[in-house]
Amino acid sequence: xxxxxxxxxVQSGEDLQNLAPVRIVEVAGSGRQxxxxxxxxxxxxxxxxxSAHPWDTRFRYLTVQRFxxxxxxxxxxxxxxxxxxxxxVDTLESGQAVRCSLVPHSDGVDHATRLLRDGQVVGVHYxxxxxx
Ligand SMILES: [Zn+2]
Numbered sequence: 001x002x003x004x005x006x007x008x009x010v011q012s013g014e015d016l017q018n019l020a021p022v023r024i025v026e027v028a029g030s031g032r033q034x035x036x037x038x039x040x041x042x043x044x045x046x047x048x049x050x051s052a053h054p055w056d057t058r059f060r061y062l063t064v065q066r067f068x069x070x071x072x073x074x075x076x077x078x079x080x081x082x083x084x085x086x087x088x089v090d091t092l093e094s095g096q097a098v099r100c101s102l103v104p105h106s107d108g109v110d111h112a113t114r115l116l117r118d119g120q121v122v123g124v125h126y127x128x129x130x131x132x
Pocket of ligand 1: 101102
């Protein structure tokens with residue numbers, strides 16, 4: 001598990017256009033995703049994956065841009081906590097357990113929860129789980 005910011009916050013469409021896209025090879029039918037490093041060839045990544053999983057021969061090459069909109073001032077985030085959430089668990093460096101507060105998501109990779117202190121959002125914690 002590691003912390004990163006897979007969904008950079010943007011304030012406008014112009015901000016969005018200035019972000020570098022994320023390149024992914026997705027394994028068809030399983031939802032597994034292979035994130036590509038800068039300059040990494042998607043064909044090579046798919047071949048490496050297939051050498052360990054010979055039955056997986058179909059892939060999708062995706063170029064995506066993930067982003068997050070800023071929460072609106074005055075929103076009561078506690079009121080929103082009653083919606084159904086992903087509930088994936090991570091542990092902060094402090095030892096505090098946190099649960100993913102996103103709606104259930106199919107990528108299964110990037111989880112997030114807002115960090116609250118005295119009812120105020122003080123940050124967002126992101127983490128990933130490895131595909132089995
Ligand atoms: Zn999640």
